[in-house]
Amino acid sequence: MGDRITVEEHAEHVAALLAPLRDRGAAETVPLLDARGRTTADAIRSAIDLPPFRNSQMDGFAVRAAEVAAAPVALPIVGEVAAAPGEPPALEPGTATRIMTGAPIPPGADAVVPVEDTTVDGDSVTIRRAREVGEYVREAGSDLAAGAELLGAGVLLESRQLAALAASGLTEVAVLSRVRVAVVSTGSELVAPGQPLGAGEIPDSNGIALQAAVAAAGAVVVSAARVRDDAEELRARFDAAIDAGAELMLTSGGVSMGDHEVVRDLLEPLGAWVGAVAMQPGGPQATATYRGLPVICFPGNPVSSQLSFALFVAPVLREIAGLPVARREERAVAASVTSIVGRRQYLRGRRMPDGAVEVVGGPGSHLVAALATADVLVIVPEAVAALAAGDLVEVLEL
Amino acid sequence: MGDRITVEEHAEHVAALLAPLRDRGAAETVPLLDARGRTTADAIRSAIDLPPFRNSQMDGFAVRAAEVAAAPVALPIVGEVAAAPGEPPALEPGTATRIMTGAPIPPGADAVVPVEDTTVDGDSVTIRRAREVGEYVREAGSDLAAGAELLGAGVLLESRQLAALAASGLTEVAVLSRVRVAVVSTGSELVAPGQPLGAGEIPDSNGIALQAAVAAAGAVVVSAARVRDDAEELRARFDAAIDAGAELMLTSGGVSMGDHEVVRDLLEPLGAWVGAVAMQPGGPQATATYRGLPVICFPGNPVSSQLSFALFVAPVLREIAGLPVARREERAVAASVTSIVGRRQYLRGRRMPDGAVEVVGGPGSHLVAALATADVLVIVPEAVAALAAGDLVEVLEL
Numbered sequence: 073m074g075d076r077i078t079v080e081e082h083a084e085h086v087a088a089l090l091a092p093l094r095d096r097g098a099a100e101t102v103p104l105l106d107a108r109g110r111t112t113a114d115a116i117r118s119a120i121d122l123p124p125f126r127n128s129q130m131d132g133f134a135v136r137a138a139e140v141a142a143a144p145v146a147l148p149i150v151g152e153v154a155a156a157p158g159e160p161p162a163l164e165p166g167t168a169t170r171i172m173t174g175a176p177i178p179p180g181a182d183a184v185v186p187v188e189d190t191t192v193d194g195d196s197v198t199i200r201r202a203r204e205v206g207e208y209v210r211e212a213g214s215d216l217a218a219g220a221e222l223l224g225a226g227v228l229l230e231s232r233q234l235a236a237l238a239a240s241g242l243t244e245v246a247v248l249s250r251v252r253v254a255v256v257s258t259g260s261e262l263v264a265p266g267q268p269l270g271a272g273e274i275p276d277s278n279g280i281a282l283q284a285a286v287a288a289a290g291a292v293v294v295s296a297a298r299v300r301d302d303a304e305e306l307r308a309r310f311d312a313a314i315d316a317g318a319e320l321m322l323t324s325g326g327v328s329m330g331d332h333e334v335v336r337d338l339l340e341p342l343g344a345w346v347g348a349v350a351m352q353p354g355g356p357q358a359t360a361t362y363r364g365l366p367v368i369c370f371p372g373n374p375v376s377s378q379l380s381f382a383l384f385v386a387p388v389l390r391e392i393a394g395l396p397v398a399r400r401e402e403r404a405v406a407a408s409v410t411s412i413v414g415r416r417q418y419l420r421g422r423r424m425p426d427g428a429v430e431v432v433g434g435p436g437s438h439l440v441a442a443l444a445t446a447d448v449l450v451i452v453p454e455a456v457a458a459l460a461a462g463d464l465v466e467v468l469e470l
Numbered sequence: 471m472g473d474r475i476t477v478e479e480h481a482e483h484v485a486a487l488l489a490p491l492r493d494r495g496a497a498e499t500v501p502l503l504d505a506r507g508r509t510t511a512d513a514i515r516s517a518i519d520l521p522p523f524r525n526s527q528m529d530g531f532a533v534r535a536a537e538v539a540a541a542p543v544a545l546p547i548v549g550e551v552a553a554a555p556g557e558p559p560a561l562e563p564g565t566a567t568r569i570m571t572g573a574p575i576p577p578g579a580d581a582v583v584p585v586e587d588t589t590v591d592g593d594s595v596t597i598r599r600a601r602e603v604g605e606y607v608r609e610a611g612s613d614l615a616a617g618a619e620l621l622g623a624g625v626l627l628e629s630r631q632l633a634a635l636a637a638s639g640l641t642e643v644a645v646l647s648r649v650r651v652a653v654v655s656t657g658s659e660l661v662a663p664g665q666p667l668g669a670g671e672i673p674d675s676n677g678i679a680l681q682a683a684v685a686a687a688g689a690v691v692v693s694a695a696r697v698r699d700d701a702e703e704l705r706a707r708f709d710a711a712i713d714a715g716a717e718l719m720l721t722s723g724g725v726s727m728g729d730h731e732v733v734r735d736l737l738e739p740l741g742a743w744v745g746a747v748a749m750q751p752g753g754p755q756a757t758a759t760y761r762g763l764p765v766i767c768f769p770g771n772p773v774s775s776q777l778s779f780a781l782f783v784a785p786v787l788r789e790i791a792g793l794p795v796a797r798r799e800e801r802a803v804a805a806s807v808t809s810i811v812g813r814r815q816y817l818r819g820r821r822m823p824d825g826a827v828e829v830v831g832g833p834g835s836h837l838v839a840a841l842a843t844a845d846v847l848v849i850v851p852e853a854v855a856a857l858a859a860g861d862l863v864e865v866l867e868l
Contacts, residue, residue, distance in 0.1 A: 104663070108682045122839050124672055129834065131727050154730050155770075156658040156699070159669045173726060174659060174770065174836075176670050187727060215831070216839035223842060231686060232776055232868065235679035236842035239672070239772060243664035260554040261572060265502070266641035271557045272574050274522055274637070281633035284506045288629060301554070328571060329529045329585060332552050372553075372572065374637060378630055433613070436527065438572075441520050441614035444621060444634035470630065 076348045076355075078454075079383065079416050085345065085359050086384040089366045093319055094392050098249035104237055107229045109290070110247035111394030118222045118240035121213035126177045127155070129208040133168040133190055133197055134181035137207070140199040149197050153178060168197050177209055184208035216240075228394040251320055251392055254295035254313030255282045258306060258325040258334050259372055262298050277440055278324035278370075278377045285378065286322070289386045290393025294318050301326065301334040310338075310362050321365050322385065325372025328356040335369050338362075344369075350454060352415045353437030354380045373437035379418050379449065382470065399469040403448075406430040409459040411452040420446035421467060429467050446470060474746045474753075476852075477781070477814050483743065483757050484782040487764045491717055492790050496647040502635055505627045507688070508645035509792030516620045516638035519611035524575045525553075527606040531566040531588055531595055532579035535605070538597040547595050551576060566595050575607055582606035614638075626792040649718055649790055652693035652711030653680045656704060656723035656732050657770055660696050675838055676722040676768075676775045683776065684720070687784045688791025692716050699724065699732040708736075708760050719763050720783065723770025726754040733767050736760075742767075748852060750813045751835030752778045771835035777816050777847065780868065797867040801846075804828040807857040809850040818844035819865060827865050844868060 077085075099113035128134065134153065139145065150167040153160040155174035163169050163180035171177070171184060183203040191198040216222060222236055229237075229245065237245055262276040263269065276298050283293045295316040299305045306326075313321055326335030327346055335358060336346045344360030344367070354376040358369035370380040387397055406428040411417040420443050421429040429450055433442025448467040452459065459465060475483075497511035526532065532551065537543065548565040551558040553572035561567050561578035569575070569582060581601040589596040614620060620634055627635075627643065635643055660674040661667060674696050681691045693714040697703045704724075711719055724733030725744055733756060734744045742758030742765070752774040756767035768778040785795055804826040809815040818841050819827040827848055831840025846865040850857065857863060 104678050105681055108685060118839070120667070123836055124667055125670065127836075129836070154658070154699070155670070156730075157668050157670045172730060174657070174672075210834065210836050215834075215837045222839055230868070231679045231682035232838075232844070233842045234682045235675040235772055235776060236839045238663040238678040239675035239838045241663055241665075241667065241673045243662075259572070260552070264641075265636040265639055267639075269518070269522055269639070270555050272523065272553075272555045274572075275639045277633040277637035280502050280636040281629045283503055284629035284632045287506060301552070332554075332570060374633055378633060436608065436613075438521055438525075438527070438608050439613045440630075440637045441516070441620055441634045444631045446630070470628070 076350050079349055079351050082349045082357055083384050086368055087388050089359055089361070089368070090320065090385075090388045093251050093366070094388065099246045100249050101244050101246045103244050104234045104242065107234060107245050107247055108231070110229050112223050112225055112227045112229065113246040113248050115221050115225045116223045116237065116242075116245065117219055118216050119218060120241055121218045122215040122239055123210055123212060126212050127210050128171045128173055128175050128177060128184045129210050130184055130186040131173050132171060132184050132186040132208065133199065134163055134171045134178050134184055135168050135199060135203070136163065136165070136181060137183040137203050137205045139166065140183070140185065141202050143202040144198050144200050146196050146198045149192070149195050151178075168199070182206065182209070226394050248392070248394070251291040251389060252294045252317050253286045253291045253320045253322060254316065254318035255279060255286065255293055255297070256306065256309050256313070256321065256323045257298045258301065258323060260300040264298065277374050278372065281374065281378050282322055282324065282381060285381050285386065286389070289389035290395050291320075291389045299334070301332045303334055303338040306334050306338050310365070310367075314363055314365055318365060321362065321367040322381070323367065323369045324377040327358045327369045327371060339367065339369070350415050352412060352417050352435060354383075354418070355415070371437070374440040375420075375443050376437040378443065382449070383418070400466055402464045403427060403429040403467050404462050405450065405459050405465050407461050409450070409452060411456055411458065413457050414454055416454050417452035419450040419452065421448045421450040422446055423448060429465070474748050477747055477749050480747045480755055481782055484766055485786050487757055487759070487766070488718065488783075488786045491649050491764070492786065497644045498647050499642050499644050501642050502632045502640065505632060505643050505645055506629070508627050510621050510623055510625045510627065511644040511646050513619050513623045514621045514635065514640075514643065515617055516614050517616060518639055519616045520613040520637055521608055521610060524610050525608050526569045526571055526573050526575060526582045527608050528582055528584040529571050530569060530582050530584040530606065531597065532561055532569045532576050532582055533566050533597060533601070534561065534563070534579060535581040535601050535603045537564065538581070538583065539600050541600040542596050542598050544594050544596045547590070547593050549576075566597065580604065580607070624792050646790070646792070649689040649787060650692040650715050651684045651689045651718045651720060652714065652716035653677060653684065653691055653695070654704065654707050654711070654719065654721045655696045656699065656721060658698040662696065675772050676770065679772065679776050680720055680722065680779060683779050683784065684787070687787035688793050689718075689787045697732070699730045701732055701736040704732050704736050708763070708765075712761055712763055716763060719760065719765040720779070721765065721767045722775040725756045725767045725769060737765065737767070748813050750810060750815050750833060752781075752816070753813070769835070772838040773818075773835040773841050776841065780847070781816070798864060800862045801825060801827040801865050802860050803848065803857050803863050805859050807848070807850060809854055809856065811855050812852055814852050815850035817848040817850065819846045819848040820844055821846060827863070
């Protein structure tokens with residue numbers, strides 16, 4: 073067993089172990105509609121002007137500004153341009169052309185008079201208000217010139233970014249590859265959810281929790297398994313995960329002080345750090361490298377396992393995926409709280425309508441149902457033994 | 471054309487048109503790992519106690535509390551219980567049983583002494599600290615009793631909720647069906663992104679934008695199309711969308727004051743409301759019912775279309791899907807801004823490191839590339855003609 077280290081020290085160890093994943097820069101090209109929630113691998117320049125051609129900002133009349141400077145001015149209406157394919161004919165001097173929003177400006181025209189500022193009488197239109205050159209005209213490239221950067225590298229793609237890519241004529245985009253993650257739940261007491269429970273058996277919830285949390289952090293699960301407390305069985309799963317292309321292994325269970333600690337038994341001889349972090353829940357933790365694969369090991373208690381992922385691994389995976397980090401804020405605790413000096417306590421909390429945060433469930437690391445009703449972690453610092461109702465405390469959004 | 475209505479009036483019209491979708495309660499059962507981001511259709515009770523059996527919270531020794539009340543007390547070690555299948559033998563009076571975290575408490579034992587408070591000497595253990603009855607014992611059902619509510623109806627499922635469902639032995643969950651949405655972009659000038667552009671043609675970005683935004687709002691696109699300004703072509707698309715099971719139709723384009731307004735031409739004779747909302751961008755809007763299908767019509771300008779979805783439809787779809795609403799907050803504007811009195815202006819903005827919000831691009835509704843660099847909408851109220859640098863303004867997170 074190593075020494076008891078701080079939360080920050082462990083977070084640094086994990087981040088250092090995962091740094092090669094952050095720096096690998098692997099990219100893949102996907103269709104735009106599959107790219108939502110992904111992150112651009114490179115800066116993207118528009119191949120075309122946006123908009124591609126000079127067009128009208130309004131429904132109205134295309135004119136020569138100089139000819140309507142002395143408005144009101146009556147002009148014969150010659151032609152009509154819709155937002156439709158084709159080149160419009162040139163605007164004859166001394167005339168106005170009816171034009172629709174988005175339609176190309178006829179050569180010769182240099183302003184658009186909105187329909188609201190005109191009066192039509194048969195084949196003639198009275199322009200009631202003078203317009204400057206360029207008014208209500210969208211110049212080609214006025215949103216973005218061809219060759220200019222449309223999106224930078226590392227940009228999270230949501231609908232508005234995908235729209236801009238489509239507007240520039242793209243159908244696919246190079247995005248960072250998702251980190252490929254393997255998940256192993258360890259513990260002879262575990263059975264697949266849905267299987268009948270014998271004496272001493274519990275359904276494996278860590279497997280589902282970690283798989284769902286990995287996906288939420290922008291990574292992808294390539295291998296998921298459940299093993300008994302048998303180091304050779306665990307070794308086989310690690311090897312299989314490597315064969316499946318895993319870049320990161322996450323385990324739950326088998327790292328505490330008991331005599332049957334399968335993860336410790338496999339990894340400690342290979343140079344793993346196995347120790348304790350000054351936090352509750354989640355004290356026992358380990359980090360290792362197995363055949364080049366970074367391995368992050370969480371305790372088996374379900375709350376410990378889920379919190380450890382959220383605190384140590386999710387921030388790194390989210391950064392790699394370009395996702396925003398979880399929000400931290402200060403809130404008042406709704407009722408008094410006691411804590412253990414020397415450990416950072418992560419209580420489960422729920423934000424209340426009055427803005428305070430209520431602690432749900434106790435500190436026990438088995439309270440998986442209570443965790444499901446929480447929306448924040450309430451962080452009680454190491455030096456604090458008690459908080460009174462109304463005291464401010466840092467909370468981390470789940 | 472109807473009158474000019476307020477943003478709130480239009481939002482109410484849209485919400486009323488979509489109310490049947492909110493109240494339809496359609497559910498489907500999906501495996502836990504497919505349920506992330508979905509919403510529970512019904513309250514869910516646990517069929518089993520959580521935890522299912524009385525177990526140890528620590529690695530240590532199971533004892534009778536009364537026998538260690540006068541600690542230090544030395545007891546012979548008899549047996550060992552791991553977290554593994556099977557019933558442990560009863561604790562013989564006057565002995566201690568070695569026990570692991572999560573292992574079942576032997577019948578007769580009523581407390582666990584953590585290993586840190588013990589000294590082992592061969593087959594004997596000295597308990598150095600007295601323990602109360604129940605200390606470090608997790609009672610069956612202490613997290614949640616069998617039959618109690620595990621999750622309510624309408625709960626968004628994230629990893630911690632899925633973990634709780636798995637812990638109670640479930641493998642699947644009934645979730646609200648996603649609203650099935652059809653999207654049609656109208657405009658003869660539109661071509662599929664990636665196709666060569668002829669004169670007067672632009673790539674259709676609204677189709678991609680709305681499809682991605684629908685998915686982000688927790689609904690599902692069942693039909694997506696692009697039509698020229700031809701009312702019969704549009705009618706055929708509406709009919710096809712109904713055949714595809716659409717519950718909601720979204721259109722872009724064809725609702726303004728021009729002479730070629732395909733959406734207006736099709737829907738106004740059927741009793742649609744086609745009018746203007748006192749906002750910029752996004753003034754021209756329409757709502758209709760086509761063969762029982764609610765239809766929400768946005769303007770064709772890409773910024774107008776995306777903002778209209780975000781303001782009027784996304785909140786309703788997100789509520790149906792149980793997703794959190796977009797955050798609104800007050801921020802200072804980084805530079806002065808002018809606006810049009812009588813319209814609510816939605817400028818595109820970016821939050822800066824100092825907390826202020828910077829307006830990006832101009833007010834033009836064609837600035838699709840500028841929108842892609844924004845992360846908030848800056849809302850300038852109808853009565854405001856100008857804001858000075860540092861003035862507070864409401865911003866809506868995109």
